[in-house]
Amino acid sequence: MTPEEYEHHVAALLRSEGWSAQVTTYSGDKGLDVIAVRDGRRLGVQVKMYRTTRRVNAAQVRELVGAAQFADCTGAMLVTDGELLDTAQEAADKLGVEIRHVPVPRQTRTAVEPAPARSGPEAASTQGPTTFGEVWHEHVVPLAGKNIRTLGQDRPNLVVRVDEGGVTRETSSGRRQHIPIEVFRWAIERLLRGDTITREEINQHYTGRASSGVAAVLVATPLFEQVMLPSGIGIRLTRQR
DSSP: OOHHHHHHHHHHHHHHTTOEEEEOOSSSOTTOSEEEEETTEEEEEEEEOOTTSOEEOHHHHHHHHHHHHHTTOSEEEEEESSEEOHHHHHHHHHHTOEEEEOOOOSSOTTOOOOOOOOOGGGGGOSSOOOSHHHHIIIIIGGGTTOEEEOTTOOOEEEEEEEETTEEEEEOTTSOEEEEEHHHHHHHHHHHHTTOOEEHHHHHHHOTTOOHHHHHHHHHTSTTEEEEEETTEEEEEEOTTO
């Protein structure tokens, strides 16, 4: 797991605890890796994936407090898989910084089940993928390096990378955005059940408000199509499937 993936793992953990957590952009983040909001509280989170190579020091704790204050946060949290120097723990206690130890998962934060091999009559089936893992490996991963269209616009987006951490895309304006795999899993599993989902539902499920990117990726596969609903743009299984 890369440090970037570890940040998304921490954000997903906070979301599972009821926080609205979002990884910051990788430039201009002012020293914060995640912003989490819950019950009127705004938490500035710094993530340190050190393992056994380094230990968090007191200066980093003090810098975190300044970064959290600059970002108008009401609290600060430092998350690491490693250890703290005694002086760092002392600084955290005095400054009210919450320290959390989160081990790096052996696999990426939301492991994708491998697509099972097919043989015999199943290999000739025209039903297509039936699991998230099959969809991800067979149709989403191959989009890496390709341009896709954002729904309702004629501007291409480049799919920079697809892995078990999610999708990184580059918009037509040159801005890079990482969309975690969790929101794709949620959307694809809904769609495979036969549900139609809207962009608004995607935004409600993922606070990063990445519905345009998620929708563009899904519709770029042959499995899903765009449909106009009274409530806006929807996505569903293609009728040819």
